[in-house]
Amino acid sequence: MLLNLFMFWMMITEAGICLVLSLPFGQWLSHAVISFLTKNLGGKDSPANMVATVVLAVVSILFLSDVTTVYKHHSSDEVLGDGMRIRLLTAQRDMYITGFCLFLFLLLRLVYLALATNLRLEKSLGAMKKQAEGAAAGYKSLLAENETFKMQTDKLHQLLGDEEGEDKKKKVDALARLVQENADLEQKVQASAEKLKKAENQVAAVTKQAEGQSSAFMKLMDEKSESDKQLETAKAQEDESKRQRAQIAALTEERDALKTQIQDYDFMFAEAKKKAE
Numbered sequence: 001m002l003l004n005l006f007m008f009w010m011m012i013t014e015a016g017i018c019l020v021l022s023l024p025f026g027q028w029l030s031h032a033v034i035s036f037l038t039k040n041l042g043g044k045d046s047p048a049n050m051v052a053t054v055v056l057a058v059v060s061i062l063f064l065s066d067v068t069t070v071y072k073h074h075s076s077d078e079v080l081g082d083g084m085r086i087r088l089l090t091a092q093r094d095m096y097i098t099g100f101c102l103f104l105f106l107l108l109r110l111v112y113l114a115l116a117t118n119l120r121l122e123k124s125l126g127a128m129k130k131q132a133e134g135a136a137a138g139y140k141s142l143l144a145e146n147e148t149f150k151m152q153t154d155k156l157h158q159l160l161g162d163e164e165g166e167d168k169k170k171k172v173d174a175l176a177r178l179v180q181e182n183a184d185l186e187q188k189v190q191a192s193a194e195k196l197k198k199a200e201n202q203v204a205a206v207t208k209q210a211e212g213q214s215s216a217f218m219k220l221m222d223e224k225s226e227s228d229k230q231l232e233t234a235k236a237q238e239d240e241s242k243r244q245r246a247q248i249a250a251l252t253e254e255r256d257a258l259k260t261q262i263q264d265y266d267f268m269f270a271e272a273k274k275k276a277e
Contacts, residue, residue: 007062007097014104052109059102066095 069091073084 003062007059007094007101010059011097011101011104014101014108017108018104056102056105056109059098059105063095063098063102066091066098070095 070088073088073091
């Protein structure tokens, strides 16, 4: 019973997958899923392939078993009772379910293999296109060099059109050597230009770094001058506070002296008052 239920839901799942593949966005989704599966679970010896093979074998065995059961019931000459008819209908139902499961499973496996092969071929095609583009670029550069060489050869023949013999050969060799030296010098000039560009970039980087350091130094100097000003202000305030404390101490002494004098005067007035009485 559980096996039949499993076959039924497997058939429903396979039918749903086929329905999704038939939708407009199914191709993109199938490519994404197959790319993920081939990247993580691909390979002939992978566990996923082994599980798929086992499932295929189980479904095939169940289908053959159901076909055999239905054939036995149909080939018997006995009159079928109600129980046997129910068994026959059950066997036919199981045969249809397992048959559809087997058919859809084989179909999906073929689709998977075809799409995986298609994706692999697309990647190979992209790599081959890049190689072909590189080869075409190299071929174009060779053609340009060949055209340049032909132009140089034509110029040499124009310069030495009327001369023949050893003199012409010597002059041709000399001109060819000069052309080669010119090409070497052009390469050296190009290399020197590249070195000069690199040096200019390095100088620009060093200049930028020096400017940054100079700005940082100026900022530090400004902060130092500001701190010096604050320190001078603090010193001036401290001196002022010391002077004020000294004044307060002097005033306190004068106040104490005045208090002493007042007390003396009070004592003298008290003595004089006693004598007067």
